[in-house]
Amino acid sequence: MTNFWWIIGGVLFALLNTAAGLIWVERRMLALWQDRYGPNRAGPFGLLVVLADTLKLFFKEDWIPPFADKIVFVFAPGVVMLSVLMSFVVMPFGPHIIVADLNIGLLFFLAMSSLGVYSVVLGGWASNNKYALLGAMRGASQMISYEVFMGLALMGVVVLSGSFNLREIVEAQRTMWFIVPQFLGFLIFLVAGVAETHRLPFDIPEAESELVAGFHSEYSGMKFGMFFIGEYLGITLISGMLVTLYFGGWLGPAFLPPVIWFVIKTFCFILLFILFRASMPRPRYDQLMEYGWKVLFPLSILNLLVTAAIKLWLNT
């Protein structure tokens, strides 16, 4: 039982530190890709910029606008962090490092990441601000429609491994990572994952050049910080899921412990997310919807059908 608490504590500690550290990683990587240095003054390699940023967020005026719906306004930022952290419950970081080994792990992940949309909608609605509301509306429709084929794309993995249990899905990749048979599924899940975390290029709910800061325009201080950390945790979550489902999770050559393999692979995907941000323009809102429903949705269904057909054909 004590082992269980150690895992929970360790996972929480690692995740929150990752989310904070990503402030530095993202700023530094974006700078490198734009021929700058990025934060390099505070502490070694500018690492203490994380501390400075966090302290700044803590000491900022925690302001609730008088026209806002106060209870919902306070409640909304908590939802995003909670739902993302809950998704990590089923994530297998190593062969035995998993908080809850649910047999419906993948469904649990989908359910929890869908709950995240509530924070966007409620935050935008409670702000009582037209930009926030517009951002929330965009966020809701984007996340719900990309949720659909995110789930459908994952079903290919489920068909191949025959399980919703994430640990068993990882075990099923001992012979071959699912990126090979499920390349299309991987691409669709990657796009949907970026949209799910509303990161650039799909940061349409925030779209600072159009909507100030979208659904969190009115937030400041640590409430904004929760959205911020929620976003970084979301990146980590989607990267972790990509690794778990398509890149063999903690599997890897034995000279490194499994957890390290998982962390290395996840970190590569986090960098990919930042590279997306550095290189891609934001699509228009209708382009996003069109792309989702007219291209990715049929593709994901096709992927599922073909995968299932081949699986059936091989079995008989």
Place this chain on the structure above:
Amino acid sequence: MFSLVRSMWLIFLHMFHKRETYQYPEQKAPLPARWRGRIALTRDPDGGERCVGCYLCAAACPVDCISLQSTEDESGRRYPEFFRINFSRCIFCGFCEEACPTYAIQLLPDFEMAEYSRQQLVYEKEDLLINSEGKYPGYNYYKVAGMAIQGKDKGDAKNEEPPVDVKSLLP
């Protein structure tokens, strides 16, 4: 679709490019030779003030940041009693330098004049005066101007002919 992947790859390659940043306090950016920075009052070769308190700089200043009061010493030279530049207003346009008839006011290539309080940005004459002839070495207004001061009458200046006596009938 391919172009997106290509641009991602190109941007990734930027990681290995040369940085554009100047690491400022340690590494200074090269300033152009005619950089307009801090304003100074220069001196003539004898060490006297060049400023004659003509108010042209104050009149030319578009933001009215220069204020001065001219006065005259016992030898008949004009000089500013006080000369004050409010650098929190100054826009470093250099019009004062252009307006100055005696090359007294000059803009130096120095921009590091940040202060913690606005009041510290108001420079008095003793802050502005420098021990240098600035961009015009060897220039001394009273040596070349036709104005009479103590010890130098009309016609004694450099390249100046003695004044014509208009009341005399002799050629």
